[in-house]
Structure formats: C-alpha cells, structure tokens
Amino acid sequence: MILGCPKEIKKQEYRVGLTPHCVSAYSRRGHKVLVQKGAGEGSGFEDQEYAEAGARLVETAAEAWAADMVVKVKEPLPEEYRFFRRDLILYTYLHLAAAEELTREMLETKVKGIAYETIQTDDGHLPCLTPMSEIAGRLSVQEGAKYLEKTFGGRGVLLGGVPGVERGKVAILGGGVVGMNACKIAVGMGAEVTILDISTARLAYMDDIFQTQITTLVSSERNIEKIARESDVIIGAVLIPGAKAPRLIRREHLKLMKKGAVLVDVAVDQGGCFETTRATYHDDPVYLVDNVIHYCVANMPGAVARTSTLALTNATLNHGLLLADRGVEAACAESAPLRRGLNTLDGRCTHRGVAEAFGIAYTDPATLL
Template sequence: MAVFRYRPAAMRIGVAREIKPREYRVALTPAGALELVRHGHEVVVEEGAGVGSGFADEQYAAVGARTASVDEVWATAELLLKVKEPVAAEYGRLREGLTLFTYLHIAADAPLTRALVDSGVTAIAYETVETADRRLPLLAPMSEVAGRLAPQMGAWALEKAHGGRGILLGGVPGVPPAKVVVLGGGVVGFNAALIAVGMQADVWVLDRSVDRMRDLESMLNGRISLAMSSRLQIEEAIADADMVIGAVLVPGALAPKLVTREMLSLMKRGAALVDVAIDQGGCFETSHATTHDDPVFEVDGIVHYCVANMPGAVPVTSTKALTNVTLPYVEAIAAKGAGRAIADDPALARGVNVTAGKITYRAVADAHGLPYTPLADAVPARV
C-alpha cells in the first residue's frame, strides 16, 4: 500500500526594492534565491532590487528567479521579503493574506503600527525573532555592521568641516587620542569598541552586567576601560568624552534615554554622539532620525549622528550577512506556510508583531498605549 506524504504547495516569495532614501540593501541574494527555487518555490524579485548591493536582475534570472514590477511583486506575493520597514508610500500595498518579513522597529513608529494593524497583514520583525537563550539571530549581523560603522562615522562627525571638535581619533605621537565612550556592551557595543580600539582611541564601555564586562575584558584583551553604568557614571564619563556611542537595545521596545539634554552641558563643544539605537527611538533625548544624505545635526554645541539605516551604507557586506541568517527562516515559512512555521518555532513566533489586525508583541503595544493580544489568541487560522 502506497504511503502518501503531505507536501505544502510551492510558495510565491516576493523581494521588494527598498525605497527608503539611500537604502541600497536587498533582502535576498541570488544565492539565497537559488536555494528557494531548488525547493520548488517561485521567487519574484522587483526590477532593480539588487543593483545597490551589486546584484543585477540577470543574476537573479540566471538562478531561476523572475523579475517583475513593483505592483506585481507586492500584489501577488504570499511572503514578501524586505530589509527596512514599509514607508508611507507603501502602506497602501499592505493587505490581508500577506506575510511581511523585514526589520520593523515599530515601537518607535505609530503611523506604521496603525497601517499594519489596519491592513490585516502578518508582520514578522527580524529584530524580535529571539531564541530560547535570548539571542537575536536576525538582528545580530546588522548590529555587528552598525557597531563597526559607529566609530568610523563618529570619526567623520568629529572632523571640523562637519561641525566636530577637529580631533583625530587615534591621535599622533605626543598628542593624546580621542576618548570614546560606548554605552552598552552587547553586540553593538562590543563591535563599536573593537573598531574604536583598532583606531587607537581611548575606549570606555559602560554596561550594567559585571559578567558581560568580564567577557568584554577578555575578548578585547584588556585594551578598554570598563565601568558599571549608572546616571552618575554616565555623567562623569561623557564629561571628557570626544565621542559617545549609544548602543543599548531593549528588544522590540523603545530604547532608554541614557543621555538627557541637560547632560549635554557637561560635554565638550563639538563632541559627537552616535545613536545606533535610533531605529528604536534613540538613547539620547535629543536624537531624531537622520539620513545618509543629511546625517548630522547640532544641539547645544554637540554633533549628533543618527542615521536610521546605518548598515545601508555598506550594502554589499550587509546584504550577504543578512541573507546568511534570514534564509533558514524564509525556507521554513516557504516549506510549511507561515502558520505552521510559526507554530513549530518559538523563536520565529516571537518575531510576529502584528497579525489579523492585532498587536502580538507586548513592547509594541505598550509603546503606543494599544491593546496587546497574545499570538495564540490572535486568530491563529489567519497567520
């Protein structure tokens, strides 16, 4: 007697072109597209989506993907892959029956949150996919990239021509290096400290975990100074800092405001703040999101660098790093359907921020004062 095994139908997977200013990344490389095509899925890539990352339309076609217009990609995809959150011009394309898989950061974006809720879309955020051991596997590579970029961009902001103090990060013989203070010792903070040390700065990292500080001391071979983070310690550290990097993350929630406007008066004129947490509202009270076209602004004599898509500046690196970690989850959703994939994987389930018109991630609901619905109660059949 023959045994028949159920195999879900092939899924149509769309890859949208990013339209956020100076966003050059794409959510899927041709190598990733090939893996999905090999498993029988249809991959439809928006025309020109990969150009900014060095991937021509012909490279996707060569592996069996198809290129199409923006209207077709959004209207026909069952699973839509992006890098950044939908912008206002894309809100009207959100629809019931679509699963959106991208970075969302909606705790800091009330209009997008409302658009997602109203549309009926299932929105899975890369940044809140979380494993049982509290790792954030889809956020980590972009945190690594942003952390490594932070000292580089902060050094640029410190140049006199850009409003900074006019100090070289590493100094020269006979002239001391700049002091760099990193607030937070997680993935962003470690990578920021790693590069700042490599640029020969005097690096301080503040964190609230003694165990994490022990790890950092070991990983960086004792080349940084470490201190327990508190308001008083932050005030003392930033008073003689040339650069302060905000690297504190609360998954899916608004970032804590660690440096207030009042505290700016303690700092040297022309010092630079680099807010890597700006996607989540920023950890400096005076921060607001900027773009690669206009990256810095000044408040009370302090230069702020608050670009909301920092890794977009290095798309070739960022796109490959992103696909490396997202592809296994994309493959699971494509093979099983979104509902079964979410049911089978608690980490992926934690990524669901909105479904069936309900907010299913508590930190997002709390940030906007809106009702929270546990995922299991949010009409599972619609996921």
C-alpha cells in the same frame, strides 16, 4: 508560495531582501519568486543574475507586493501601505515600537508581520539582527572619528593620537553586539575607550576580552555625566529587543560635553537613546544641538550595502524558507524563534514590547496558532 522582493524605497537604502542565491534556494523548494527590476543593483546584483537563479522579473513594486509573502530589508514607508492586505506575509525589519502609524496600519489591514529584529533564540540571541548590529557597531566608530575632524565641525581630535599627544576618548553605552563591535574598532584605532552597561556580568566579560585596553563602568546617572564631560565620541548602543530604546543622554547632558564632540546613535531605529536624536540620512547625516554633533542615520549598514545584504540574507534565509514552506501559523507553532518574531497576526499585536509602547492589547501568539 509566491514570494515578492520589491526595490527598497527608503532614501539611500541600497540593500535588498533577496540575493540570487536566495532565489535559487526558494526555487529549489518549489516556490515562485518575483523580483522588481533593479532591486539588487545597489548591492551589486544584476537583474540577469536573478533571472538565471529562477526569479521572474517584474516592472513595478505593485507586482512584487502582490505576492503571498514579501521579503524586504527596511520597514514599509507610508506610500507602501496601499499594498497591505489581509493575509499578506511581511518579512522584514519592522521596528514597530518606534512606529505607531505603521503598527496601526498593519493591525487594521491584518498583515502577518514577522520582524527580523525580534526573532530570538531560547538563549536570547537575535540571529537576524546580529549581523546588522555588528556592521553598525563597526561603522559607528568610523563615522564618529570622521565627524570629529575639524573640517566636519568636530573638535579636530585624532582618536589614536600620536606620540606625545593624548588619544581621543570614546564612550560606548551598551555592551551588546553593537557595543562589542564598536569597542573592537575603537580599540583598534588606538582610542581611550570606556564602555558602560547595567550588567556587571557583561562588563566582566568585556574586561576579560579587552583587559587593560578599556575601562568598564556600571551605567548610572553619575557615570553617564562623567563620560558626557570627558568624551570626544559617545556611541549609543543600547537595545531592548522589540521595545523603545531608553533615553540615556538627555538634553541637559549636552551642556556638559565638549564643543565639537560627537554623538552616534545606533539605536535610532528603536527611537534612539539620546533625547535629542532625530533620524537622518546618508546624504545629510549630522546636525548640531548645543555645539554637539549628532550622527543619527537610521540605516547605517546601507552604506556598505553589499556586505550588509550578504550578511543579512545569510541570517534570514532559513527562517524565510520555513515561513514559505509551512505558512506563518505552522512555522511559528514549530519554531519558537519565529514565534517571538511574530509582531502582528489577524489584526492583533503579538509582541509585548510593541503593545506596551502604544497601549495596545497584547495577544500571546501561542493562542492564535
């Protein structure tokens, strides 16, 4: 099979879908790899490294997209839709439940779409989403702390406080991978941390891990209002795999919040869990609504591109090798996690969460394999 790795074109996206190590792994299995020149520079990988690993460097995105299987990081943008064609295998983050236009384009052109974020093991683990969730969770508190500074329009509160002065208050909505990693950093910075989740079992686990360092609350309307009133930073860390995130902080909650408090929405790729969320970029990451600062960068891990690329490709490589070796149909028939990652095939929507988001007919992928 011929694989293509185009340069990411999303604004300030510095990650890359394949490292030179990945190229070597595919090449050893007899596959050919086309890498667009400059694709890895943002993550610190030079063209020469790809060439030495066995890749053929190509000048244009069109040449990389002409491959049988395209490996990316972020979802295609409208200017890339022209590369879609029947039987193209697209292996990347797709987040289709929050992207109706992209979904319909992929269905119309019969692209075979495998979404990193919906590849799921039998125990519910999301192996290709987890490393980016870990990074985004850790970054979320860093960014929240930064924009809490007065020079950035925040309240002027130091999360860790100092002797004789109360600590800053951080609330985290969701106790999954993002929430766990946000909690680690917030606790490490000395903040007063509250975490909310609908699962009492998850809260019990978090309580066992962090013990008296955090407060756990069941996610309810009353408790959300409570943390809206009290918090300096609120991290939105809720994920429903493959589906839109629930809107937990509504516009009316902002009027309860302190002037200069910060909202960080890590779920922005899935539509966001704040009603007032809109996607931003690293060069203009925040905006103000009702005196509350919103940080809603849709590719947070891109800020630490080398770490993110290495973590991501560690997780995606083996699944990608199976797709390249066997083709989509055979690979998905063989691998239940990949089958769950299949979002579009032969013009049909094969992920229930995406279908429900747009009222599209759902097709069980098992019936197509």
